[in-house]
Amino acid sequence: MFYPTDTNKHGLAHDPFKAIVAPRPIGWIGTKGTDGSLNLGPYSFFNAISDRPKLVMFSSSGRKHSQQNARETGVFTCSFVSRNLIDQMNLSSATVPYGVNEFEFSGLTAKQGEIVDAPYVAEAFAVLECKVTEIIEPRGLSGEPSENVMVIGEVVGIHIDETIIREGRLDMAIARPVARMGYMDYAEGSDVFELMRPKMP
Numbered sequence: 001m002f003y004p005t006d007t008n009k010h011g012l013a014h015d016p017f018k019a020i021v022a023p024r025p026i027g028w029i030g031t032k033g034t035d036g037s038l039n040l041g042p043y044s045f046f047n048a049i050s051d052r053p054k055l056v057m058f059s060s061s062g063r064k065h066s067q068q069n070a071r072e073t074g075v076f077t078c079s080f081v082s083r084n085l086i087d088q089m090n091l092s093s094a095t096v097p098y099g100v101n102e103f104e105f106s107g108l109t110a111k112q113g114e115i116v117d118a119p120y121v122a123e124a125f126a127v128l129e130c131k132v133t134e135i136i137e138p139r140g141l142s143g144e145p146s147e148n149v150m151v152i153g154e155v156v157g158i159h160i161d162e163t164i165i166r167e168g169r170l171d172m173a174i175a176r177p178v179a180r181m182g183y184m185d186y187a188e189g190s191d192v193f194e195l196m197r198p199k200m201p
Contacts, residue, residue, distance in 0.1 A: 005017075014182075014183055016182065018044075018180075018182050018183075019181060019182020019183060019185075020182070022179070022180065022181045022182055022187075023179030023180065023181055023187050023189075024044045024045070024046070024047070024179055024180045024181075025044075025046055025047060025081075025177070025179055025180075026042050026043065026044055026046060026081040026089065026178060026179065026180055027042070027043040027044075027046025027047075027056070027058040027078045028040065028041075028042050028043075028078060028079040028080070028081050028089060028092070028121060028124070029041055029042070029043055029046075029058055029066045029070075029076050029077070029078055030076065030077040030078070030079060030103075030110070030118050030119045030120045030121065031065070031066050031069030031070055031073065031075075031076045031077075031118050031119075032069060032073060032117060032118050032119060033065075033068075033069050033072070033073075033098070033099070034069075034072050034073065035099065037098070037099040037100075037101065038101045038102075038103055038110050038119045039065045039066060039069055039101075039102060040079075040092045040102035040103050040106070040108070040110075040119070040121070041064065041065065041066045041092060041093065041102065042081065042089050042092060042093050043058040043059065043060065043066070044180035045058065045059035045060075045061075045148065046058040046059070046078070049152070053154050053155075054154060054155035055133065055152055055153065055154055055155070056078060056128060056130060056152070056153055056155060057150055057151060057152045057153070058076075058078070058150075058151055059138075059148045059149065059150045059151070060148060060149045060150075060151065061147055061148050062147055062148075062149070063149060065098055066151075067135075067149050067151055068098075069118075070132050070135075070151050070153070071132070071135055071151070073117065073118070074131060074132045075113070075116035075117055075118045075129075075130065075131050075132065075153075076116070076118050076130050076132070076151070076153060077113055077116065077118045077119065077120035077127055077128065077129050077130065078120075078127065078128040078130065079120050079121035079124035079126075079127050080124045080125045080126035080127065080175070080177065081124075081177065081178045082124070082125050082175055082176050082177060082178065083176035083177075083178055083188045083190070084176070085108075085121070085123060085124065086178055086186070088106040088107055088108050088121075088123075089106075089178070091105060091106040091107070092105070092106045092108070103119065103121070108121050108122070108123060109121070109122035109123060110122070113129045113157065114129065114157050114159075115129050115156050115157040116129045116130065116131060116156065116157070120159070124159075124161075125160070125161045125163075125164050125175050126158070126159060126160050126161065126164070126170070126175075127158070127159040128155045128157075128158055129155065129156055129157035129158070129159075130153030130154060130155050130156065131153055131154050131156050132151060132152070132153050133152050133153060133154050134150075134151075134152040135149060135150070135151050135152070136149070136150040136152070137149055137150075138150055172189055172190070172192045173190050173192050176188055176189065176190045177189040
């Protein structure tokens with residue numbers, strides 16, 4: 001099948017776009033409001049975009065609380081979503097009024113960043129502390145801004161639980177990262193295999 005996206009007439013029960021762009025890592029974004037309130041939300045439009053400097057991005061569909069707080073304070077954290085925390089991650093995705101503490105709502109421990117003034121999930125195997133470098137409103141072919149707001153941050157500090165370190169590397173079979181698939185589907189990344197790049201003669 002083929003369909004042009006300007007009409008989006010694919011004939012399927014649900015839009016397949018996000019199922020095709022999968023699996024996607026989940027950015028579990030922690031922020032603090034200027035009023036001192038704590039916020040935690042998962043974003044499946046999330047990824048690393050650079051290694052030097054270390055940059056990550058999350059994209060908010062509309063101006064959600066995480067985006068608002070990151071814009072106003074200039075910082076955020078990203079906690080690693082592992083299989084043992086999937087229920088808490090799902091709880092933190094609930095739509096609640098601004099100022100509701102999703103850490104408490106989800107039964108998680110909020111811990112203060114070492115460098116940035118933002119909370120992270122103390123139970124997470126790994127955490128990135130980030131300072132905002134850019135906030136972009138991506139545009140489509142029409143030139144009009146999309147509904148999403150992209151927040152880019154430089155990673156200024158990294159926390160790692162040493163229980164997932166084996167032989168100098170993070171063992172993903174132990175960490176069991178969770179990724180977002182399409183629709184309401186998720187995948188666990190514990191089926192890990194190594195594949196070396198070929199060397200051309």
